[in-house]
Amino acid sequence: MLLAVHHVAIICSDYETSKQFYTNKLGFVVLAENWRPERQSWKCDLRHGPIQIELFSFPDPPGRPSRPEACGLRHIAFVVASVEASAELLRSRDVEVEPIRTDPYTGRLFTFIADPDGLPIELYQDGV
Incomplete structure (x- = not known):
């Protein structure tokens, strides 16, 4: 479907x-x-x-409840080839990047940035 x-x-x-x-x-x-x-x-x-x-x-528009965790869409996630390289590029473009973490269940690297309204955006290294 x-x-x-x-x-x-x-x-x-x-x-x-x-x-x-x-x-x-x-x-x-x-x-x-x-x-x-x-x-x-x-x-x-x-x-x-x-x-x-x-x-x-x-x-x-009304503000978006985000933290503490609000009901509804939590974040959007984009697959990247390299979280480290993506984080470095975004920092060079003056985007604040959270510390890189490892997903405890998959072992994959990920981090978060936020758009100008605070919408959480995850960068996820999927191994593709």
Whole structure:
């Protein structure tokens, strides 16, 4: 029935800041960008390889509960070839990177960063 994840939709508080983060820091490319006047909202389709994000802006969105662990979507995770190399690249782009850890169940390396609104983003070395 289900074949794949098509996209992840993210609502941001500052559209330009978030768009710059996803394009300049993480390397996503803008596929389409549309102003929706009836909603006073931007919708931006971003792609990085097979990963697609829909970035939305809305007037005065409520904050996202994150910590302590809130119910709902916890984080998004991206597979990387090397957590160490990815962390080094992101630090060179002024992105704060948490310490690299090892998953106790899989032995894989992972770390977290956050987007401009604090959305946790995991970088996971899957061995692919």
